[in-house]
Amino acid sequence: MTSKKTLASLAVLVQSGDVDPVALAEETLARVESHNDRAVFIEITRERAEREAKAASERIRAGRSLGLLDGLPVAWKDLFDMAGSVTTAGSVVLKDQPTATADAAVVAALSGAGMISLGRTSMNEFAFSGLGVNPHHGTPRNPASTDVHRIPGGSSSGSAAAVAAGLVPLAIGTDTGGSVRIPAAMTGVVGYKATRGRYAMRGVFPLAGSLDSLGPLCLTVQDAVWADAAMHSLTAPVVRRAEPAELSLVIPETIVFDEAEAEVVTAFEGAIKRLEAAGVRIRRQPFPSFAAIFDLMRRHGALVNAEAYALHRERLDSPDAARMDPRVVTRVRLGEKISASDYIALVEARERLIHETADILNAGELIAHPTLPHVAPPLAPLLADDELFFRTNARTLRNTLIGNFLDFCGISIPCGTGAAGMPVGFLLSAPHHQDDRLLSAALALEAPIRGEV
Template sequence: MTINFFDNDLTSLHDKLINKELTATELTQATLDNIAQTDDQLNAFISTNQEEALLQAKKTDEVANFSDILTGLPVGLKDNLATNGIQTTGASRILEGFKPVYDATVVSKLNTAGAISVGKTNMDEFAMGGSTETSYYKKTTNAWDATKVPGGSSGGSAAAVAGGLVPFALGSDTGGSIRQPAAFNGIVGLKPTYGRVSRWGLFAMASSLDQVGPFTRTVKDNALVLNTIAGFDEKDSTSADRDVPDFTAKLTGNVKGLKIAVPKEYFGEGIDPKVASTVKAAIAQLEALGATVDEVSLPHTKYGVAAYYIIMSSEASSNLQRYDGVRYGFRADDVKNLEDLYIKTRSEGFGDEVKRRIMLGTFSLSAGAYDAFFKKAAKIRTLLIEDFNRVFADYDVIVGPTAPTVAYGIGEEIDDPTAMYLADALTIPVNLAGLPGLSVNAGFVDGLPVGLQIIGKPFDEATVYQTGYAFEQASRLFEQLPKIAKKY
C-alpha cells in the first residue's frame, strides 16, 4: 500500500488506525518503502531501522491500543539523539558505527507513546552548521528545490517532513537549527523554552543553548508532539520542573486582543527586501485577525551572533573532548602513544567546521582571552535577556522573519563561515535568552518558502502556537506542496 502524508495529519492517521482502515505494520512498511524509493532525491536519512520498526509495529497491532495520538505513527529522529542498539553518529566519522546502550529521554517518551522510529535523519556534523552540508555522510537537499540547501543543522528532519517521508520528526536547536530549516522547507518547527524538553541523550554541543523540538506540517501536529515529549526529567539537571499543559488548548484561530511586538532590528540591514515584505504581509494578516501590532526595539540584537559563537564554541570545545578514540567510535591507526592517538583520531574523525569551532572555543576559554571574549559574551547574553524581558512586560509575543533570506544554493556559503553564521542572526537571540520560538510558513519568494518566527515568553509555548495557528488557518499556506510531492 501507499500512504500520503501530505493529505493526512496526525489526527487523521490516528483515526485510520483506530477505525482499522490501516494497521501500524502497513503504515510502517509503507513509510519504509517510500523512504527506500524516494530518499535518493532528498538524502534526508542517514540510516533506517527497518527490522526494529516493523517488529515494534507488529507488537503495536497485537496490543491494538491506540489511545495515544502518536501510537503506531512513524517518526524520524535526528542522528544526535541516542537510540538503544541503533547506530547514532551525529553525522560524524568519529562516531561511525556507534550504537548507544540507552535511549534519549525524548526517544523513550515517544516509545512509551507508541510512536515508531523509522530512521535517523541527516544533519550537520555534531549540529555545527546551517545547511546540512557538513555531514560526513551526505548532503541533504531542499524539498522545494533540489539545488538549494534544506537549512541546518536539522536539515534531514526538516526535509523528511517537508518531502512527505514521515508525518513528524525531531530535531535540535542550538542557534536556530529547528526554526531555520523549517523556514527553508515551508513547514512548522518549534524550539521549546530551555528546560521544557529533556536534553538527556542528546549529543551535547552547547549545553546552555541546546533544545530538542518537533517538525510537522501543521501547528496542531506540532503541539501534539510537544504534549508527548515535554516534561521534567530527573536525569537532566537543566530540566525544568514545570507542569505540561495541553498545548492544543488555545488553538482556536482567535487572536483578538493579542499584543504583538515587531522588533525594528529584525528588518534591518542584511534582510532580503522580498523576505521582509512577505513577513510584513503575514504580520498584517495577524493584525486583520484582531491582534494589536506595535514596533519595538531589541537594541542588543546586533551583538547576538558574536556573543553566541563565543559561548557556543566554548561549550562545544568542552563537550567534544569526550571523543578521543579510546572508549567508543572511530580510532586512528598507526599511533605511537596516547597523545598521538588523540591528535590523529580527532584530526581524521572531525570535519573542518567542527575543528574550527573547537579551536575558537578553546581560544575563548584560554587564560589570556577569557576576560576579553567569553566574559564579555556572557554579559551581552544578559543584556539580550533584559531586552526581551522589557518587551514581554507589555506584549504577548514577538514576531518577525525566521531567516534573513530564503534557502540559498548548495555550495554557496559552505566556504564562507562568516556569511553562514550571520544567517542565524534572527534565531540566535532566542536561544541565548532560553525562549520558545516557532517558525511557520509566511509565504513564498521566487518559489521558495519564507519563515515567520513567533517568539514567546518562557514556558508560554501555548500562546506561540495560538498565534501560529491563527495565521496558518487564515493563510492556508500549508496546503501548498513542494514539487517533490508530485513525484510520489
Template sequence: MIQNLTDLSRKLNRGSLKSADLVQEALSRIADPAGQGDVVFLRSYPDAARAQADWIDAARAKGIALPPFAGVPLAIKDLFDVKGEVTTAGSRVLDDQPPATADAPIVARLRAAGFVIVGKNNMTEFAYSGLGINAHFGTPRNPHDQTAHRIPGGSSSGAAVAVAEGMVPAAIGTDTGGSCRIPAAFCGVVGFKPTSTRVPKDGTVPLSKSLDCIGPFANSVSDCAVLDSILSGGAGEDVESFPEGGLRLAVLDGYVTEHLDDAVAAAYEKMLTRLSSRGVRLMPLTIDELAELPKINGKGGLVGAEAYAWHKPFLESRAGFYDPWVRDRFSAGQSQTAEDYIRTVEARATMRALVARKTDAFDALILPTVQIVAPTLESLADPEKSAATNLLCLRNTAVGNFLDLPAISIPCHGEGALPVGAMLMGRTGGDRRLLSIARGLEGTIRGR
C-alpha cells in the same frame, strides 16, 4: 503522508487505517530509488518498524488498550541515543565509540506514546552550522526547487526534508541557534524551539548545554503542540487556538530585518497585512541592544566554549575524521578564557532582563525566521561565503536561543514560491501559550 497526527491516530484507532500500511508507506518513500531517502536518512529500521506495526495492529484487533499514537511513524535526528547503537551525530568521529546503553529520554517518551521510529535523519556534523551541509554523508536537496540544489538549512536538515517530502508526518530535531526553525523556514514546514529546560537533553550529543533545545518538525502548529507535550512528559495534548482579535504583537525590526532579500521582504509584508486585517494589533519595536549580539559572541560565545570543551578529546585524538570546515569552527572556543566565558554569561543575563522589560506589554514577538531564502549549494563553495551565509541564516533565530525564548517558524510564502518562514517568539517558560497563539494565527500567517 501529509496528514496530521491527530487524524492518523483517530483513523488507526477506529480501524480505517492499519499501522502496517502506514509504516510501509513511510519505508517505501525512504527507500524509493527515485527519491533522496538515502541522503535524508542516515539509518532506517525497516524490520523493527514493520514488526512493531504488525504487533500494534494485532493488539488493536484484540481490543488491547494502546497509547494514543500507537502505529504512527516518526523520525529522529542522528544525535539521539538509541539503545544498542553508536550515536554518530552526522559524523565519522564517533564511529569507534561504544553503543548507547539506553534510549535517550525523549526517544523513550516517543516510544511510550506509541510512535514507530523508522529511522535517524541526516544533519550537519555535530549540529555546528545552520546550512545543513554534510561533507560525509551528502547534503539533502531542498524539495522546493527541482532545478537547482538549494540547501535545506541546518542543522536538522534531514528532519525538515523528511517532513516536507512526506516520508514521515513528523520528526524530532534539536535547536541551539536555529536548527529546528531554519530548516523549517527553508523547507516550508513548521518547526518549534521550546524553552531550553522544557525537554530533557540526556542521551543527546550536545553542542552547547546552555543553549541546546529539543523540538519537533511537523506540517502544522497543532502537531508541534502534540509532540511538545509528549517530549516534555505530557500525554500528547493539543492546545486551543488563541483568538486573533486584539492580540498584541511586537513587530521586531532593525537588527532582524537589516538584510532581508526581496522574496522574504515581500512575503513577510503581505503576511503582516493579513494579520492586521484580522484585527491583530501590530506594533513596531526596535531593540537597539540586539545589535550588540555579534560583539557579545565575537569570541565564539557560549556555543564556542561549550562545544570545544566537549570535543577537546576528539580533536586531539581523531581530528582527521572531522569535516575541516566544522573542525575549524572550534578554534574560537579553544582561544576563549574563563573571563571571556563569564562575561558572555553576564551579558546574556543582562540582555534577557532588558528584553523582558521592553516586551512585557506584548503577547508575542514576530519577525522573519531567516532573512534570505535558501541559497544554492553551489553558491556556498567558497569557505568565506559559506561562513558569512551561515551567520546570516542564524542571525534571527539565535536571538531566541540567547534570550531562552520559545519560538516557532510557520510558512508565510505564496504558492509556488520558495519557502519563507515567519517566527513567533513568546516568554521564557510560556511555551504552551505561544503554541496557542501560533495555532490561532497559523491560517492567517499561511494565507489560508
C-alpha cells in the same frame, strides 16, 4: 495512501481501524527506502519499526490504544540515542562507538505514546552549522527546490527534508542556534523550538549545553502541539487555541531585517497584513538587546564556540580531527580563543539581556519577524567557496540565534514564497517557559500567516 499526511489525519485513520499500524509502517519504510535522495536518512531502523508497529496494531485492535499518536511514524535526528543503534552525530568519527543501551528520554517518551521510530536523519556534523551541509553522508536536497540543488538548512537537515518530502509526518530535531527553525523555514514546514529544558536531555548528544533545546518538525502547528505534549510525557495536549483578537505582536526594528531579501520582507509583511485583518494588534519598536548580543560576540566570542570547543577539545587534538569536516573544525577551534573571563562575561550579560528583553514586551505580547533574511541558497557555490560558506552560515543563523541566547521558545510557520519560489518562514517567539502560550497563539495565527483565510 498519499504522502504528506499530517499526524492528525493519520491518527483518524489509525484509531478508526481504517489503516493498520503495520501497513502504515511498511508503506512509510518503503517510501523512505525508495526515495531518490539517499542523503535524507543516515540509518533506517526497520527491525525496531516493525516490532513497534506490530505492538501498536495489537493494542489498537484490542481496544487499548495509547492515544492520539499510537501507531504513527517518527524519525530522529542523529543526536538521539536509540537502543541498539549507534548515535554518530552526523560524523564518521563516532561510527565505531558502542550501540546505545537505552533510548534517549524523548525517544522513550514518544515510544511510550505508541509512536514508531523509523530511523536516524542526516544532519550537519556535530550539529555545528545552519546550512545542512554534510560531506560524509551527503547534503539532503531541499524538497521545495525546483531548479538547482538548494540546501535544506541545518543542522536538522534530514529531519526537515523528510517531512517536507512527505516521507514522514514528524521528525525530531535539536536547536542550539536555529537548527529546528532554520530548516523548517527553508523547506516550508513547521518547526518548533521549545524552551531549553522543557524536555529531558538525557541521551541527546550535545553541542552547547547552555543553548541546546529540542523540538518537532512537522506539517502543522496542531501536529507540533501533539508532539510537544508527548515529548514531555503528557497523555494529551493541554494547549487551547487562542482568539486572534486576544493577541498582540511586536516586530523588532533591530537586526532582523538587515540585508533581508526583498521577497522575504514582502512575504512577511503580507502575513502581517492578514494578521491585522484578523484582529491581531501589531506594533514595531527597536530591541537594543538584539544588537547587544552581537556586540558581545564581537568582544568576547560566542557561547556556542566556547562550549563546543570544551566538548571537542580532545577530539581536535587527535587523529580524528583529520576525518572531520574542516569547516566544522574551523568553527570549533574559534572557542580555543575564548578565555574564562570572556565566558563569564557572556554568561553574566546573557542573564541581564534576558530580563531587559522581557521588560520591553507588554503583557502577553509575542515577538514576530522573518525566520531568515533569505531563502535557501544553492548548494554548489557554498561548496566551492569557504568564505561564502562561512558568511552565508553567519547570516543564516543571525535571526534565530537571538532566541537561543535570550532563551526564547519559538515556532517557524510558512508564510509565502520568495526568490525562485522558495519558502519563507514567519517566526513567532516568546520568553522562556511561555511555550503553552506561544503554541496557543500559533494555533490561532497559522491560517492567516499561511494565507489560508
